[in-house]
Amino acid sequence: MLVLGTFTLATTLAAAACSQRSGPDTAPSLSSVPPPVTTTPAAPVLPPDPQPVAAGPCPYLATDFVANANGQRVSKVKLSADRPHPSCFFYDRAGKLQLTVRVYVGEPAVATALVDHAAPVDSSNPATEPPGWQGGYQQTGEGAVYAVAKQGAAIVVTTDQMQTVKARTVAKEAISALGL
Numbered sequence: 045m046l047v048l049g050t051f052t053l054a055t056t057l058a059a060a061a062c063s064q065r066s067g068p069d070t071a072p073s074l075s076s077v078p079p080p081v082t083t084t085p086a087a088p089v090l091p092p093d094p095q096p097v098a099a100g101p102c103p104y105l106a107t108d109f110v111a112n113a114n115g116q117r118v119s120k121v122k123l124s125a126d127r128p129h130p131s132c133f134f135y136d137r138a139g140k141l142q143l144t145v146r147v148y149v150g151e152p153a154v155a156t157a158l159v160d161h162a163a164p165v166d167s168s169n170p171a172t173e174p175p176g177w178q179g180g181y182q183q184t185g186e187g188a189v190y191a192v193a194k195q196g197a198a199i200v201v202t203t204d205q206m207q208t209v210k211a212r213t214v215a216k217e218a219i220s221a222l223g224l
Contacts, residue, residue: 088153094131096122102132104221148198155198162191162200181208
């Protein structure tokens with residue numbers, strides 16, 4: 045019996061030693077296999093916020109239209125350096141910024157990201173005007189925003205008024221005037 049027990053013990057130890065040996069013919073252990081790499085597309089880089097740099101008329105919105113749509117007289121208009129479609133900044137009689145229209149034409153992912161930055165999908169109401177455009181609108185701490193994109197174009201209108209309909213009216217007019 046002692047011989048049989050010794051033989052069983054020796055066989056068990058040999059089998060255990062063989063199973064722990066690693067060499068060129070053995071498969072790597074699961075812990076040495078790197079996990080599969082998953083990549084997600086990088087978020088698009090947003091262009092910097094436009095800045096008013098020069099006085100002049102907005103090339104796609106009449107000052108009288110903006111005054112009527114936003115409910116305030118316009119004392120001056122400034123434009124950004126963006127080309128071919130500058131952003132337009134409309135000021136009230138006291139010299140305070142009352143309405144801004146930002147136009148972007150380029151990469152569809154950037155247009156969508158600009159709209160989502162201005163009116164985040166998670167917190168804004170869905171905007172679908174004019175037909176074919178999508179985005180959001182909401183009140184902000186300073187007024188309201190209406191932002192929509194279609195393909196590679198985006199329009200973002202901010203106003204110091206709390207009624208989003210004013211921003212929407214201006215956005216629709218800008219889109220129409222630009223032929224987007």
